[in-house]
Amino acid sequence: MKKSKMEDNENDESQIHLPDDLIVHYILPWQPIKPLAQYKLLSKQWYFSLSSPNFILNYTNLPLYSHPIPPIKSLFIQSGNSFYLYSCDNLDDNVVEVDRNTEDYLIKLNDYDFDVGNDVVNLVGSCNGLVCLGEIYGNYFILWNPSANQSHKYFSEVLDTSSCDWPPHIRWGFGYVSSMDDYKVVRLIQYQIGLLVDTFVHVFSLRANTWKKIEFDLVDCSYVLIERPRLVNETLYWTASRNPYGNMKIVAFDIASETFDMFPHLAMLSPLGVVLCVMGGCLSKCVVRYQNEWVIDIVRGPGRVYPLHLNCDLGRFDDLIGFTMSNKVLVAYTSPNMLGLVDLSLVGLSSKESLVKFRYEGRTRIESYVTSQISPHP
Template sequence: MENNENERQIPEDLIIQHILPRLPVKQLVQSKLVCKECNSSISSSNFTLHYTKQPLISHPSFPVQSLFVQYDNTFYLYSCENDDNAQNNLVKLDVDFSLNSGENIELVGCSNGLVCLAEMYGKFFFLYNPATSESHKFYSGDFQILGTNHTNWGFGYDSINDDFKVVRIMSNGETHTVDVYSLKSNVWRKVDFGVERGVLFGEPSLVSDTLYWTMFNMFNMGDRTKVVAFDLVRETFEMYPHLVFCSPGHGVLCVMGGCLAKCSSNPRNEAVFEIVTNPGKVVSVCFECDLKINPRDKLVGFTKTGKVLIAHTHRGMIGLLDRGSKQTLMKFGGQMRTSIEKYVPSQISPLPLSEFPNIPAEVITS
C-alpha cells in the first residue's frame, strides 16, 4: 500500500527542475506557501538561476507576462496571462522597506529582475528582487539639496559592462547635477548633463541600454517639449530627435514591444501611439478607446493579445486598452499614487559585491 502511494507522488526533483520553472510568476510565488520544502527550493540560488534560463522569458520584444505594481507604499506582482481574472492575478508582496515617518519612495524602474524604488527628494534608493525577497538600501554619496527643486531618478542594466546603474538628476531647471551609481563597483560618479537646459518630466523609459525622459524649457513655455536620452554604457546625455511633443503634458513616453514610443490623445480622445521601430522610422497605431491620456499615466505594452496596460497614476486604477475598447482591471479603492513596470524574474542579487551597510559609496568625479 505504501509503495502504491509513493508511485502516485511526482518525484521532488521532477517538480523542481521541470514543473516549477515553467510556472508564471504569480503561481510561482504562491507555490512558496505550499510547504517549507517548496519555499526553500524556490528561494535557492540554483533554482532561480534555472528559472531565469527558461526560453522566451526576458527579451524586450516578447509580450508582457507580468507587472510590478506600486500603490502608495504597497507592492504587488500582476500576472498578465489571463485578462478575465484580474483580481486573482494580483499577488501582494510581503516586503517592508522600514521607511521613517514622512518618507515616501517611488517606482523608478525594473530591469533584469531588479526593481528600483527611490526617495523623491534624492536622499536614497532601494534595489529589490521580488523573486528572492532580497532588498538593499543605498544612500547618496554626497547628498546636497540646496539650490535644487526637482529630482529625477533612472535605473537600468548596462549590458556591455554587466552592471546595474542608478541615475540621479537634481535640477533647478537651469543647472543640473548628475550622479550615476554602479552596483558592480559600489561607486558614485559625477557626470556632465551636457545638453539643453530644461526640466525632466515623469519616469524614464528604458530601451536597451538607454534611458529616455521628456524635457521642457520652463523659461520658454512656447518651446516644444523634447526627449533627452542617457546612454548607460557611455554615461552621456544627448537629445533624441525622433519624437517631439507639441507642448508640456501633451502625451507620455512609454515602451511598446521593446520600442520607445509616445502616446497621446487626439481630439476624438483616441489613444495614438507613435512607435520608433528603427531610428528615424516612426509607426503610428490608433486605439479607438475614448481615453484622455494624463501626462503622469504609465503605459506598458504589449500583452500576448496585443493589448496595452495603463496605470492611472492618481486614480488608484489599472486598466487594459484594446484597439477598440478599454476595461478596468482593478481599482485599489483610493487615489494614491499608482505605477506599473514590466517585470521579468531573475536570481540577481540587489546587494553590492563589497557591502558596507548604510554607508555612502565612494564618490568619483570624472
C-alpha cells in the same frame, strides 16, 4: 469529360490565391509606407491587419534591437505605500472568463522592511527581476528583489540646498548594461534659479559599488527633466521642458557609455496630453487628438517612426504599459486609480476593461517585471 473555360478560370484563380496571413506577414512588410496607407482602405480586415502592433513592430526587416522584447508576463505595481505583483498570464484568454481581481493574479507584497521611516520612496524602474525605488529628495535609493525578498539601501551624497530659492528637481533612472553585466542607477539634480538651470548627474555602479560624477554636456541645458525616464535598449529617455506649457524635448542618456544626447525622432509639443512610453520594446509617444482618437508613434529606428492610429474611448489615462501576446494594451489610470486593458481588435467598440482598482487616491506606478534570483547587494 472536357472542362469548360469557366471551370479552368476558376481553378486558375484558386491556385494563384494567397492566404491573407501570408500577404500580411511576408509581402506587405516589404512595401513602401505610402501604398500601405492605401491598402488599409480595401477592407475592414486589411485595415485591422495593417494597424495591428505586430505588423507595425515587424514592418522593417532590420529590427532596431538585437533581442526582441517578449510580451509582458507580469507587472510590479506601486500604489501609495503598497506594492503588488500582478500576473498577466490570462489576459489573452478570450474563451474562459477569468476573475482577474482575485489574489491569484494580484499579490500584495507585505514582507519587506526598507527602514525608511516617514520618507517617501517611488518606483524608478524594474530590470531583470530587480526593482529600484528612489527617495524623493535624492538622498538614497533601494534595490529590491521581490521574488527573493532581498533588498539593500544605497546612500548618496547629501544635497546642500541652502543657496537655492527653490528645492531641486530630483530625477532617478535605472538600467542594465549587458556588455558589462552591471546595473546602474542614475541620479539627476536640477537647480533652477530664474531661467537658468544647473544640472548635476551621478551614476552608481552596482558591480563597482561606487558613485561617479558625469558631465551634463548638452548644448541647451535650460530644460528641466520631467517625470521618471523610459528605459529602451540600455538608454534612458526623459521628457524635458522649459516651462509646464512650453515645447518639449527628449533627453537620452546612454548608461553604457554614460553620455547625454538629444533624441530628435519624436516631436513633442505641450506636456498636456502627451505620454512617453515603451510599446513592444520600442520608445513610443501617445497623443490624444480628440475624445476617441489617439495616436501611438512607435520608433523603429533613427528616423523610422510608425504611427498607430486608433479610435477608442480610453478616458483620461496616465501611462501605456505595453502589449500583451494578443496585442491588447495595458493602461494605467489615476482617476479612478486602476489598471485597465484595451482590446485593439475591438477598436471603436466598448473595448476598455477594468482589471484592478486601487483604494489609494494618487498616482499608481507600474513597470513590467520578470522573476529572477539576482541579488540586490553589491
